[in-house]
Amino acid sequence: MSYIRIWVHCVWGTKKRVPHFNNSNTIQTINHIRKNAKKKDIYIDFLNIHKEHVHCLLSLNTGHSIDKDIQMIKGESSFWINKNEIIQGKFAWAEEFFAVSVSESHLNIVRNYIKNQEKHHKVKTWEDEYSEFMDKYGFKKIKG
Numbered sequence: 001m002s003y004i005r006i007w008v009h010c011v012w013g014t015k016k017r018v019p020h021f022n023n024s025n026t027i028q029t030i031n032h033i034r035k036n037a038k039k040k041d042i043y044i045d046f047l048n049i050h051k052e053h054v055h056c057l058l059s060l061n062t063g064h065s066i067d068k069d070i071q072m073i074k075g076e077s078s079f080w081i082n083k084n085e086i087i088q089g090k091f092a093w094a095e096e097f098f099a100v101s102v103s104e105s106h107l108n109i110v111r112n113y114i115k116n117q118e119k120h121h122k123v124k125t126w127e128d129e130y131s132e133f134m135d136k137y138g139f140k141k142i143k144g
Contacts, residue, residue: 006060007045009110010070011053011133012097017126019051020087026050029086033077040076042069046110050117053126057102057110066099098133 014020021029026049033054037044042064046057058069074093081091102110113120121129133139 002062004060004062005104007102007104007107007110008058008060008066008099009102009114010056010058010066010097010099012070012074013053013094013126013130015092015094017052017094020091021049021051025086029077029081032080033073036076036080037069037073040069040072042073045107046114048114048117050121051126053129055114055117057107057114070097070099098137098139100133100137 030047030049033047034044037058041061043059043061044056045059046055048055056073060066060069074097078091078093081087124132
C-alpha cells in the first residue's frame with residue numbers, strides 16, 4: 001500500500017465571474033461538493049464558496065491528479081447545480097483554476113484564509129485576489 005500526503009490549495013471561479021452564490025445556496029452547494037467528493041475518494045479538508053469563486057484545500061490520494069480531481073468536482077457540481085436549479089439560469093464554472101502546494105506547517109493558515117473569505121472580500125475583490133495569485137505564484141495570465 002502507498003501512503004501519500006500532498007496538500008493542495010485550489011481556487012476556481014464561475015464562468016464570466018458571475019456572483020451566483022449567496023447565503024441560501026452556498027451551504028447547500030458546499031455540502032453537495034463534499035458528499036460527492038467523498039464518493040469519488042477525493043479528500044476535501046476545507047472548502048468555502050464566496051459569491052463567484054471557490055477555495056478548496058484537498059489532499060491528493062493514490063492514483064489521483066489535481067487536474068482529474070478538480071475536473072470531477074467542477075463537472076459534477078455544475079451538473080447538480082443545473083439539474084436542481086440551485087441558481088437562476090444556466091450555471092457553469094470557468095475552465096481555469098489555480099492549484100498550489102501547501103506544507104503541513106501552513107495548513108492552519110490556509111484553512112483560516114479559506115474560512116474567512118467573507119471578511120477577506122470586504123477589502124479585496126475577486127479580481128484583486130486573482131491578480132495576487134497570478135503574481136505571487138508566477139502564473140501567466142491567459143487572454144481568451
